Amino acid sequence: MKLWLIGAYGIVSTTAMAGAKAIEREIVDRTGLLTTVDPFIEIESIIPLDFEFGGHEIRMLPNAFVACREHWELNKHFDSEILIAVKEDLEKISALKGTALNCGSGIRELGNIQTLEDGGLTLKEIVRNLMKDMKNFADKETVVINVASTEALPKLNKKFHGSIEGFEEMLDRDAKEFATASMLYAYSAIKLGLPYANFTPSVGSSIPALKELAKEKNVPHAGNDGKTGxxxxxxxxxxxxxxxxxxxxxxxxxxxxxxxxxxxxxxxxxxxxxxxxxxxxxxxxxxxxxxxxxxxxxxxxxxxxxxxxxxxxxxxxxxxxxxxxxxxxxxDAIVASPLILDIARLLLLAKKKGIGGVVKEMAFFFKSPMDCEIVNTHEQFQILKEWFVQLAKA
Ligand SMILES: NC(=O)c1ccc[n+]([C@@H]2O[C@H](COP(=O)([O-])OP(=O)(O)OC[C@H]3O[C@@H](n4cnc5c(N)ncnc54)[C@H](O)[C@@H]3O)[C@@H](O)[C@H]2O)c1
Known part of the structure; x- marks a missing residue:
């Protein structure tokens, strides 16, 4: 399957890429991945553990290997032999320029960012670019996951965030003060029919307008904020x-x-x-x-x-x-990155089985599960298992 990661050069993203490639090369085992143990292992015959990666970024580096090595030099978060073994695979992955619109003052701390002001593009132009990039990469087995830095809380607005028409009016009117990057990525993915997950606490697809869009397009989505630590x-x-x-x-x-x-x-x-x-x-x-x-x-x-x-x-x-x-x-990256691969496989399974809208049953993966009041991990795990078993049979 294909996985498009927003924040592609971050540590969660590059560790997920390195881990997936190391598993494919059979140099590490599958510890940490939920979809490789019973009952979830059944997914293997439908969606093999085999990933092609792409993504958006705002720190422009030559490729995912350079990004991964940068994180690795600071953290040594896995054995150096693994980094060497996946070098060629990661060198083939280059992220495309995303948007940092209204991400908050913390984003400036990242330095070396060329997209903070979006070069004077309008909201419609930004979305058109994001969609073009995703469309060029995607096939029928593609999922988009946002693992970009946490953005600041936006000014939520009933008119622009409350319905699809309102959201599209916001784009038409170029009402930039109401849009954030995570909304634009989520909108682009869902509009293209690509399942979407928000691993960050940023709003992403959780505003009513995008929930409505996902229902209308019958696209599964889940979030927010990975529950890892x-x-x-x-x-x-x-x-x-x-x-x-x-x-x-x-x-x-x-x-x-x-x-x-x-x-x-x-x-x-x-x-x-x-x-x-x-x-x-x-x-x-x-x-x-x-x-x-x-x-x-x-x-x-x-x-x-x-x-x-x-x-x-x-x-x-x-x-x-x-x-x-x-x-x-x-x-952090070691506990978070396998979840990215699990979430991607489960969202694609949901799509293949015709499920659209918020996948509440995936609450197990998130700190602030969308449309779900259950935060008890034991209950969430039971719900996820039952959902999966039924879906795999369907
Ligand atoms: N690591 C965990 O255990 C964990 C758990 C839950 C949630 N998260 C969330 O996952 C996200 C990623 O975490 P990380 O540790 O990989 O962070 P990171 O800082 O290493 O990576 C984030 C990446 O996103 C990029 N980025 C920032 N804004 C962007 C934008 N608008 N468009 C495209 N790229 C953008 C940054 O340049 C950076 O490369 C964070 O929001 C974090 O809060 C992490």
């Missing part, structure tokens, strides 16, 4: 307190991270989008809102290592307060 642990552990009727009175999550993602998130407007995405899960899991602190801070020397410190204060029998602490210390 602290939130994954949080939404797996929090149900335990609920199951045992233990009352969580306070939950502090302090996340420190480096790399480009950390740099972008050190800008207040970009960080806000992420904190909202992380914060909602406790209330949804527990059914009430305990006192909570959620912080994300840039810590340069950690590079792509993300460390989360969580402190939970909870009340038990006879009103006794007790404490629980955990530390999650993971390599």
């Amino acid at each position: 602290e939130t994954l642990v949080k939404t797996t552990l929090a149900p335990m307190f609920a199951y045992r009727n233990l009352k969580v009175v306070g939950w502090m999550s302090y996340n420190i991270l480096g790399d480009y993602d950390g740099k972008v998130l050190s800008a207040r407007d970009n960080r806000e989008t992420k904190i909202i995405s992380k914060d909602k899960v406790l209330e949804k899991t527990l059914g009430y809102s305990p006192f909570s602190i959620t912080e994300i801070a840039f810590f340069p020397s950690l590079v792509d290592n993300k460390t989360a410190f969580d402190f939970i204060h909870f009340k038990g029998f006879l009103g006794k307060l007790m404490k629980f602490y955990f530390i999650w210390d993971a390599i």
Whole structure:
């Protein structure tokens, strides 16, 4: 299958590319991939684990190998033999120039960006270019996933974001202050009939106008914001307190991270989008809102290592307060990138089986699942399994 990645030279994207090619070359096993174990392994006969990559970027580098090596030099996030083995494959992948429209002040931290002002193009021209690039690459087995930096929260507007006509009027009127890059990418993909996933917390396809478009075109889409680290642990552990009727009175999550993602998130407007995405899960899991602190801070020397410190204060029998602490210390790209390959395969399966609109059953992969109030990981996994088994049989 083909996979078009927005933010193609980022660490999640290039690690997904390197991992997929290393698996194809049989130099690594498939650990970390959900679609290679029972019952999901059934997908193999319908959509083999065989990827061709392309994408959009705003940091213009010669190819995906150069981007991957840049991340690798900072992080050493996998064995150097793997990087050498996939060199030729990644050198063949060159991203095309995307748009950085209204991505927030954090994007300037990335440096070396040629597309911040979009060269005076109108919204319609930007969309036309994005669609042309995707169309040239795509075939019937293509999925688009947004793994670009988190953009700032946009000014949401009922008229321009509430319906397809409104959205298209925004494009016609070149009302740039209401459009963000992630919306334009999502619109372009869905309009072309390509399944789309939003792995970032950016709005992407989650505005009503694009949900309507996806329904109308019968295109499956899913998001938002990959659930990979602290939130994954949080939404797996929090149900335990609920199951045992233990009352969580306070939950502090302090996340420190480096790399480009950390740099972008050190800008207040970009960080806000992420904190909202992380914060909602406790209330949804527990059914009430305990006192909570959620912080994300840039810590340069950690590079792509993300460390989360969580402190939970909870009340038990006879009103006794007790404490629980955990530390999650993971390599972000290593936990995130296999999900990209899984999400791509499952969205393509959904398309092949005639499913359109938000695929709520894929909530398992996301921190802020679209149109789904269930954030409990155990329940989400059950729902995903049942959905998959039915779909594979259909
Ligand atoms: N790593 C994880 O565990 C994880 C989990 C959930 C969500 N995410 C999200 O995934 C995204 C990617 O994470 P990453 O660690 O790879 O970040 P990264 O900074 O390494 O990569 C992001 C890439 O996107 C590019 N980019 C920025 N704006 C763009 C635009 N408008 N169009 C095209 N390209 C653009 C950047 O130049 C960069 O190459 C982030 O939004 C992050 O919040 C990551």
